[in-house]
């Protein structure tokens with residue numbers, strides 16, 4: 001049910017981000033969503049890509065500081081209330097969200113969620129019959 | 142327990158000291174032939190007869206690196222140059238280089254010292270020994286070469302650099318032991334990993350001898366873990382031949398210094414008096430089994446201490462502790478004396494950090510850049526906590542707060558030779 005997000009450590013150096021992006025484009029791996037958490041010292045680039053396994057291996061090979069993180073991808077309607085109701089399901093179960101971001105896909109908003117408790121989060125998704133995006137679906141984009 | 146030379150390695154302290162006195166008197170007779178010592182002996186009325194106990198060594202003035210430079214190239218020779226068969230020279234960044242001369246007998250004794258060390262850590266004539274030291278003038282090359290050959294091991298003079306080629310030798314020849322600089326050992330392990338080579342599965346490596354640059358216990362443990370080997374600390378310096386002066390035994394608790402070859406003193410570098418046994422001071426060595434170029438009370442500039450007590454291995458020769466740094470490497474910042482090894486000791490405790498770091502000193506600020514390891518986590522709060530914890534431990538160790546910067550893998554210059562860890566941008 002979870003998908004693999006690729007996280008990359010970026011020290012604030014020019015050229016580092018473009019190196020990362022060109023590794024992906026050279027391998028014809030598509031970026032579905034990207035977000036940067038930035039501080040004055042360094043940034044963490046989080047990526048949802050079409051082929052996370054291959055991307056991860058390529059980054060390792062190219063000596064990029066990288067990790068894989070399992071995140072949930074929940075499909076919601078574009079109305080404001082649907083975000084709130086999805087988040088509500090998790091908070092109600094006592095799960096805290098470490099970070100989230102979203103992107104559009106096929107007329108839907110996809111919410112990427114990293115929680116502190118993946119096992120419980122799985123139960124929440126089942127209980128509320130939330131629509132989630134699987135790795136297979138992602139690979140077929 | 143087996144020894145390379147059981148009789149001398151396990152000799153009682155009383156007998157060993159008797160032997161030292163005999164060798165010292167002989168060394169003074171030989172040294173009288175060197176222009177440098179001849180002059181000193183005359184000035185201080187020293188003859189082999191005036192040295193009646195090891196304590197009388199104090200009558201002899203210290204010899205320094207400066208003396209070696211000033212007497213470049215042959216002013217320290219105690220035998221005719223025609224009778225010397227080898228010369229090693231190390232270039233200095235300032236002033237003249239230094240020269241060490243060897244007779245055939247000296248080379249044979251040197252090889253014996255190295256062979257004794259290698260035997261001590263369990264190496265035998267059945268081992269395949271790959272030496273990744275630079276050859277040529279650098280004594281870690283030929284020094285280990287002749288020692289390993291004396292031991293009877295199949296010796297591969299791979300020399301420094303070219304990591305892919307080193308790896309090919311290790312796998313093709315079934316290398317069981319390496320002599321390697323610590324920073325290069327971790328680099329080699331990284332390249333192995335990148336090439337899909339598992340040292341435990343794909344190589345026969347069981348032992349590495351590490352030396353030539355200061356390293357911490359944590360770095361040793363990391364090398365052992367990364368390469369699946371036992372790593373033994375070795376100490377050598379070109380003025381004392383090179384490798385083989387002192388070496389760890391299997392206890393890995395201090396390096397036995399061969400006292401049938403040198404007399405050991407530890408002095409306070411300021412007062413020049415002996416420090417109480419067990420306290421840190423500058424290592425001073427006197428060669429007592431060298432004929433081409435004896436050195437008396439040579440100030441090594443290395444800071445260490447004697448480890449008291451008997452070693453369970455049965456060897457009676459004193460043990461010196463891991464080096465606390467060189468008086469030359471000392472960084473003075475805001476009036477605090479620091480050694481890079483202190484910083485490394487802290488950094489190596491963290492699994493989240495890689496092996497590469499760089500210390501930059503600018504005005505009265507210290508910045509430490511350190512690469513993250515494979516265990517990088519994308520959780521920002523974890524990284525923040527990590528930064529805080531490393532900084533806190535560094536502050537405890539250094540008594541000042543450095544600016545810590547985490548950087549990605551491969552951001553710092555790759556260390557192929559001797560690591561350059563400190564950049565001092567201050568103008569004095």
Ligand SMILES: [Zn+2]
Pocket residue numbers: 390391392397452453454455456
């Ligand atoms: Zn021992």
